[in-house]
Amino acid sequence: MNKKLKKISAGVLIATFALSAAVYAASPGSEDDPLISKSYVDSTIIPYVDKASTFTVINIPEGQMLIGDAGCEIILRMGSATVIATDKGGLCDTTIGGDWENGSAVPANHNLIVPLDDGRGIKATSDIIVMVKGSYSLY
Secondary structure, X not given: OHHHHHHHHHHHHHHHHXXXXXXXXXXXXXOOEOOOOHHHHHHHHXXXXXXXXXXXXXEEOOOOEEEEOOOOEEEEEEOOEEEEOEOOEOEEEOOXXXXXXXXXXXXXXXXXXXXXXXXXXXXXXXXXXXXXXXXXXXX
């Protein structure tokens, strides 16, 4: 009977430690599950989400290039431009379900997506107005 009592005691002790470890790990605000402040969310997370989810209208003078990061969306609203592609491909046109190769004329009012961060974008052949969503650089 003494051996049986020792086994039961050991089992209860192990279960108690396991339960207390689980409770500690799940405690909000602990070192394992830190809380973040509202000001951190407002200053860091929200601007990133807003920038990634809205279009910005920009004017680009003739001869300037817009190079998009991966996932950047471009819509030509006025003027003319050509596609800047790489060896890996061109710009994905989600309006018609196609791919525009290097030097192709950018169609107006088509949603073009830069699939990789490898130097793809558009070059203005006249002064243009574009809508852009996502990260990009102007050269």
